[in-house]
Structures are given as structure tokens and as C-alpha cells.
Amino acid sequence: MLVTLSIRNLAVVEEVDVVFHAGFHVLSGETGAGKSIIIDALGLIAGGRSSADLIRYGCDKAEMEALFEMEQGHPVWETLEKLGIQCEPEEHLVIRRELNTQGKSTSRINGQLVNLTMLREVGEKLINIHGQHEHQSLLRAESHLGLLDTYGAAVIGPVKSEYQERYSRFITAEKELRALQESSQRAYQLLDMYRFQLEEIAAAGLTSGEDELLGEERVKLSHSEKMMDSVAGAYDLLSGQRGLEAVSIALSRIEDISGYDSKGLQPIVEQLQSAFYQLEDATFQLRDYREKIEFNPGRLEEVEQRLNLISGLRRKYGDSVELILNYYEQISHETDQLENKDERLEKLRAERDKLLVLVMDSAEDLSRVRKQCAEELAAQVESELKDLQMERTTLRVQITPSEDPKGIEWNGRRLRLSRQGADNAEFLISPNPGEPLRPLGKIASGGELSRMMLAMKSIFARHDRIPVLIFDEVDTGVSGRAAQSIAEKLFRLSSTCQVFSITHLPQVACMADHQYLIEKHVVDGRTMTQVESLSNEGRVKELARMLGGVEITEKTLHHAQEMLNLAEAKKGGNERPA
Numbered sequence: 001m002l003v004t005l006s007i008r009n010l011a012v013v014e015e016v017d018v019v020f021h022a023g024f025h026v027l028s029g030e031t032g033a034g035k036s037i038i039i040d041a042l043g044l045i046a047g048g049r050s051s052a053d054l055i056r057y058g059c060d061k062a063e064m065e066a067l068f069e070m071e072q073g074h075p076v077w078e079t080l081e082k083l084g085i086q087c088e089p090e091e092h093l094v095i096r097r098e099l100n101t102q103g104k105s106t107s108r109i110n111g112q113l114v115n116l117t118m119l120r121e122v123g124e125k126l127i128n129i130h131g132q133h134e135h136q137s138l139l140r141a142e143s144h145l146g147l148l149d150t151y152g153a154a155v156i157g158p159v160k161s162e163y164q165e166r167y168s169r170f171i172t173a174e175k176e177l178r179a180l181q182e183s184s185q186r187a188y189q190l191l192d193m194y195r196f197q198l199e200e201i202a203a204a205g206l207t208s209g210e211d212e213l214l215g216e217e218r219v220k221l222s223h224s225e226k227m228m229d230s231v232a233g234a235y236d237l238l239s240g241q242r243g244l245e246a247v248s249i250a251l252s253r254i255e256d257i258s259g260y261d262s263k264g265l266q267p268i269v270e271q272l273q274s275a276f277y278q279l280e281d282a283t284f285q286l287r288d289y290r291e292k293i294e295f296n297p298g299r300l301e302e303v304e305q306r307l308n309l310i311s312g313l314r315r316k317y318g319d320s321v322e323l324i325l326n327y328y329e330q331i332s333h334e335t336d337q338l339e340n341k342d343e344r345l346e347k348l349r350a351e352r353d354k355l356l357v358l359v360m361d362s363a364e365d366l367s368r369v370r371k372q373c374a375e376e377l378a379a380q381v382e383s384e385l386k387d388l389q390m391e392r393t394t395l396r397v398q399i400t401p402s403e404d405p406k407g408i409e410w411n412g413r414r415l416r417l418s419r420q421g422a423d424n425a426e427f428l429i430s431p432n433p434g435e436p437l438r439p440l441g442k443i444a445s446g447g448e449l450s451r452m453m454l455a456m457k458s459i460f461a462r463h464d465r466i467p468v469l470i471f472d473e474v475d476t477g478v479s480g481r482a483a484q485s486i487a488e489k490l491f492r493l494s495s496t497c498q499v500f501s502i503t504h505l506p507q508v509a510c511m512a513d514h515q516y517l518i519e520k521h522v523v524d525g526r527t528m529t530q531v532e533s534l535s536n537e538g539r540v541k542e543l544a545r546m547l548g549g550v551e552i553t554e555k556t557l558h559h560a561q562e563m564l565n566l567a568e569a570k571k572g573g574n575e576r577p578a
Contacts, residue, residue, distance in 0.1 A: 001069055001498040002042075002127075002468050003092070008063040009056040011037045012520065014528045023513030024494035027502045027531075028542055034529030035502045035518045039129060039472050042066070044105075045095050046127040047120030052103040061100045068093040068126060068467070075465060076125040083118050085109050093126075095119070129470045130457060139441035139449070145425035148397055150460060152373030159369050163362035164419055170355040177348045180341065187338050194335045197317070201328045204313060211310050211321045214303050221300040224293055231290045238283040247276045360410055363422040370423060371399050377459070384455035387492075388485045390448065394430040396437055399423050427452075447478040454486060458493050469493065470500040475508055487511035491571060506546040506560070510567040515539050539564060 007016045012034050027035050044050055045066045055062045070076055070093055080087045087093065087110050096108045097119070107119045114122075149156050220227070237243050251272040258265040310321060318324045337344065374397035385393045402424045404416035415422045428437035431448065440452070454474055461469055475486050487508040493499050494513070503509055517532045534542060543560035544552045 002066060003069050004065075004067045005038070005041065005045075006063075006065045007037075007041045009059040010041055010054055010062040010064065011056060012527050012529045013037050013041075014056060014526075016529070016531050018516065018531050019533070020498070021514055022494075022498060024491050024511065025498070025500045026509045026512035026515045027500065027518055028504070028509050028515065028546065029518035030520070031504075033518045033520045036472065037529060038518065038531065039470060039500075039502065042127055042468075042470060043129055044097050044099075046123030046129070047107075047116060048123075050097075050099045050103070050105045052099065052101050055099055055101060061098050063096070063098050065094065065096040068095070070126075070467065074125075074467070076122060079122055079125055080109070083114070083121065085112050085114065085118075085122075095122070095126075125466065127468045127470065128457075128464075128466045130453065130472065130474060141424070141426040141439065141441070144397070144427050145420060145423060147456065148370060148374055148377060148425050149420075151377045151456075151463065152369065153463065155369050155373055156366070159362070159366050160421070163359065163366050163421060166355065166359040166362050167417065167419060170352070170359045170417075173348060173352040173355050177345070177352050180345055180348060187341055191335065191338045194331045194338070197331060198328065198335065201313065201317065201324060204309060206310070206313070206321050206325060208322055208325060211307070211314075214307050214310070218300065218303045218307060221294070221296060221303060224295050228290065228293045228295075231286055231293065235283060235286040235290060238279060238286065244276065244279055244283060247272065247279060251276055356408070356410075359417065360422075363415075363417065366421045367399060367401075367423050370421075370425070374399055374425070380459050381452070381455050384458050384489070385451065387489055388451040388455060389482045390431070390451055392431070392433055394433075394437065396428045398426050398428050400426075447482060450474055450478055451482065451486065454489055458489060461493060461497050466497065468498050468500070472502050473504070474501065475503055475505050479505070483507040487567075488570065504546065506543050506563060509539075509546060510543055510560075510563040511571070515542065517542050536564070 001022055002020050005016075005018045005020070007013050009015075016038075018038075027038060029035050040048075040054065041064045044054075045064055076093070077087065080093075091110070094108075094110050098106045100106075105116070107114050107116065109119070109122060149160065251269070254265060254269055254272060258269050313324050314320065317327045378395045378397050381395050382393065385391065385395070400423070401413060402416045402418075402422050403413060405414055407414040407416040427440040429440045429448075429452075430437045440449075454471070457469065457471075471490065474490075475483055478486060483505045484507045487505070488511060490499055490501055490508065491511045491513075501508060501512075509515060515534045515538075517534055517538065518529060519532065520527060520529050522528075532538070540557055540560045541552065543563055544556040547559055547563075548556035
């Protein structure tokens with residue numbers, strides 16, 4: 001359950017610290033006092049969308065912190081472990097969120113930084129906020145299937161998971177088949193082009209790196225005459241009297257006198273010896289190289305022609321022979337696929353048809369379990385509605401095939417498949433005996449919608465184990481006995497979870513275990529909201545205000561006290577953990 005909530009600089013709230021308890025809580029106060037800000041803060045704690053506009057004027061940031069006390073085995077601990085958030089089940093769970101003026105927020109769970117997606121995943125296991133806008137979801141038939149699936153999650157969930165796995169495989173095969181069918185004309189055009197390209201590249205007989213080798217050969221053939229002149233001239237110089245012979249004579253002369261000054265002349269002898277041997281080696285190499293120089297205009301023309309051929313292929317298929325050969329392999333594979341297109345079409349069509357049978361089998365299973373759960377849900381909602389002064393109401397959850405003229409043909413029908421199955425669901429209601437069942441959105445009043453949603457929340461609370469349930473003016477549009485029945489329902493609901501309700505109805509407020517007054521004050525020219533936990537005397541005064549408006553009389557005070565006494569009697573004196 002939620003134990004404490006701290007708010008700093010959020011809208012008109014400067015600083016608020018509230019302690020909560022188990023049971024049924026009511027937040028009351030004048031319109032515009034800031035009751036919704038408390039709900040906004042809890043929404044942000046649960047991962048709701050933030051805005052810099054929520055920060056109190058003149059402040060750099062807004063801060064919210066909530067402390068939860070959760071029993072071992074609650075689903076939130078498994079979620080925390082999955083997200084890698086270090087928490088021990090015997091510890092308190094602390095969630096903190098800060099908003100800055102740049103519109104960004106920072107969130108922490110037990111001190112560990114988390115992103116908004118992680119916070120939302122944890123928050124949805126802790127807090128469920130029901131506002132007036134949720135009434136509208138009951139008016140939209142497209143939301144009814146989701147409500148049914150939520151109710152029957154234990155039974156519907158496994159069947160739906162199997163359906164969705166098969167549906168994903170079917171859709172993949174269907175898309176691939178459609179793409180192949182739609183590409184037929186283009187495929188034939190590609191096939192003609194690929195065949196021509198394959199023939200052109202194959203006829204060239206390319207080898208990897210050929211263009212580089214030919215380029216080098218062309219340079220040598222183009223300059224062979226100049227190379228011969230230079231190499232022959234260099235060889236003549238080195239092999240003549242001014243070359244090796246001169247070095248040899250100089251070496252002999254120095255060797256003859258080296259004994260007279262070995263220290264000074266021996267290093268010179270060694271250098272001359274080294275130079276002589278290197279020159280001799282270079283001379284021999286020049287002689288051999290000279291013998292290999294080729295004057296071959298015919299070969300040069302062949303090389304030029306070959307390089308021109310490769311250049312033309314490079315402009316079409318790649319910047320090098322290597323890339324041209326890679327392209328050849330690629331279009332060879334694609335050509336093979338295109339030539340076997342009809343065979344692939346048949347294979348894909350057979351695979352698609354097989355998957356269609358499987359997905360429709362699962363869709364039928366899903367429809368079957370939904371119909372079972374629909375009957376159970378309708379019966380439970382009717383039972384809950386009896387407690388809410390709608391005892392003559394009949395409810396049905398109608399499951400029908402989702403037909404679509406452009407859908408998939410199956411057993412003589414065209415059905416629209418989606419990840420949710422092949423079903424439509426719609427709540428039908430008859431508020432009075434003898435009236436036909438009609439869509440909920442067409443006949444339900446605001447008060448009936450409020451009670452319908454409360455009935456469903458009461459049922460869902462037993463399934464989803466969310467510890468904190470918040471109702472933001474769920475009693476709008478009701479009065480008298482209906483209001484009293486809502487109050488009693490909220491009280492009974494608080495036996496399974498911690499319930500909070502923002503209300504303007506004294507019938508609801510008097511049934512609370514704990515009541516908080518939200519008031520707005522002006523201090524030093526600044527508006528600020530305060531939250532006060534009311535004592536019994538404070539509750540009498542607040543109920544008197546709710547009953548009588550601005551002026552509180554002895555009569556309204558007496559009436560308020562009487563309402564509290566009657567409420568305690570209705571609650572049967574059941575004690576709740578503080």
C-alpha cells in the first residue's frame with residue numbers, strides 16, 4: 001500500500017507531506033482547491049507524462065516521492081527483478097521523480113536511476129487511476145474487447161499468446177507472398193536484364209586483380225624504349241673503367257697501405273669493399289633486367305584493348321574487377337530465384353495456407369474462451385450492479401466475428417484478422433425489465449456509466465492485485481441512494497486494496513476510513529495548497545460544508561455527525577489495520 005507521499009513545488013502545492021493508511025480514503029475540498037494535483041502527483045509517480053507547466057511558478061524543479069509497503073510475492077517484485085532494480089521484498093519501495101523547467105524528468109526506484117518506460121512498467125503494478133475520461137472508454141465498443149481480455153487474462157491470455165505467435169508467422173508469409181505476386185512484371189524485366197549482364201561479364205573472363213596487373217604492364221610496355229636506354233647506359237657506366245674497375249683499383253691501393261695505419265685506414269677499406277660488392281650486385285641486376293625489357297607493340301595493343309574492355313565493365317558494374325565479380329555472383333543468385341519464381345510462389349502459397357489453418361484454429365479457440373469469460377463477466381457485473389442500485393439491469397458481452405469485405409475468406413465469411421483475434425466485443429445493456437439489449441453507449445446515463453465502471457473496477461481489482469486504486473470523482477452524475485451505494489461499494493472494495501476517492505458527495509465521504517481536506521490559501525501574495533488529515537471533529541465540519549455549502553449551521557453539523565454514525569453502523573464496526 002501507499003504509506004507516504006511528499007510533493008514539492010508542483011502547481012500550487014509548495015510543500016506537502018501526507019501519511020496514508022490501509023482502507024478507504026477520501027480527498028475533499030472546494031472546487032479548484034487542488035485535489036487533482038494529488039492525483040497528478042501519483043500519476044507522475046506511476047510513470048505518467050510530465051510537463052514543465054506543472055512546476056510551481058518561480059521554482060526550478062518539482063519533486064514527488066512515494067513510499068510503498070508491499071507484501072512478499074506481489075507481482076511488482078518480479079517486475080523489479082526483471083528490470084534489474086535491486087530491491088528486497090522485506091524493504092519499503094521508494095519511488096522518486098523530479099521535473100525540471102526544460103521539461104525533462106529524472107526517476108529513481110530505491111535510489112536507482114530508471115527510465116520512464118521502466119518507471120511506467122513498475123507503476124502500473126502499483127497504482128490504477130480512474131478518472132472521468134475513463135467513462136468514455138465504456139462508450140467506445142472498440143475498447144470492450146480489451147476489457148474482456150483483461151478480466152479473463154488467466155484463461156484468455158495463454159490462448160491469445162498462441163494465436164498471436166501464429167498470427168505473426170501468418171502475416172509474415174502473407175506479406176512475402178503478396179510481394180512476390182506484385183513483383184511479377186518487374187521480375188521478368190529484371191530477369192532479361194540480369195541474363196544480359198551475366199552473359200556480358202562471363203564473356204569477359206575476368207580474374208581478380210587483373211586490372212591492376214594490366215595497368216602495371218601497360219606502363220612498362222609504353223616506356224620500354226626509354227627504360228632500355230637508361231638501364232643500358234647505367235650498366236655501361238658501372239661496368240666500365242669509371243665504375244667497378246675504378247672502385248677495384250682504389251680498393252687495391254688502400255689495401256696496400258692499410259697495414260701502416262690500420263686504425264685509420266681499415267674502416268675505409270671495409271666501406272670500399274662493401275661499396276664494391278653492392279655495385280657489383282647492382283650491375284649484374286641491371287644486366288639481367290636489360291635482357292628482360294620487351295619491345296612488343298602488339299602486346300601493348302592487346303593490353304590497351306583489355307583495359308578498355310574492363311573500363312567499360314567498371315562503369316556499369318563496379319569500380320574494380322573484384323566488385324564486378326561480386327556483382328556477378330549477386331545477380332546469379334537473384335536470377336536463380338527469379339527463374340524459380342513460380343515454384344517459390346507455390347511453395348509460399350502452400351505455407352501461407354497451412355499457417356492460415358493454424359491461425360484460424362487459434363482464433364476459434366480464442367473466440368470460444370472469450371465467450372465463456374464474457375458470460376462470467378456479465379454475471380459478475382450484474383451482481384456488482386445490484387449493490388449499486390441497478391438490480392434490474394441486464395448486461396451481455398456480445399462476441400461476434402469481425403467481418404470485413406476485404407478480409408480473409410474463411411468458411412464462407414470474410415474476416416478481419418488482427419493481433420487481437422477475429423472478434424468484436426460489445427457491452428449490451430438493458431437498464432429496465434422488458435427493454436431490449438442495446439449498446440451501452442446509446443442508452444447509459446452518466447450515473448449509470450459511473451456505476452458500470454465502478455462495478456468493473458471492483459471485479460478487476462480481485463484479478464490484477466494492484467494495491468492502490470484511485471477514483472477521481474467517479475460519483476459524478478449520481479445522488480441519493482445511488483450515491484450511497486457507490487460509497488458502500490468503495491468501502492467494500494477497500495478490503496482488497498487501498499482505495500482513494502476525490503468526491504464532492506457527503507454520502508461517499510462519510511463512508512471513508514480516513515478523510516483529507518484539500519484547501520487553498522494565499523500567503524504573502526502566493527497561492528498554495530495544503531492537505532490536512534481530518535480528525536473526527538474535522539470530518540464533521542467538512543461533511544457539514546459538503547451538505548450545506550458555505551454556511552455551516554448547528555443543524556448541518558448535527559446532520560453530519562449523524563451521517564458519520566450511520567456510516568459506522570453500515571461498516572459494521574469492522575476494524576482495519578491502521
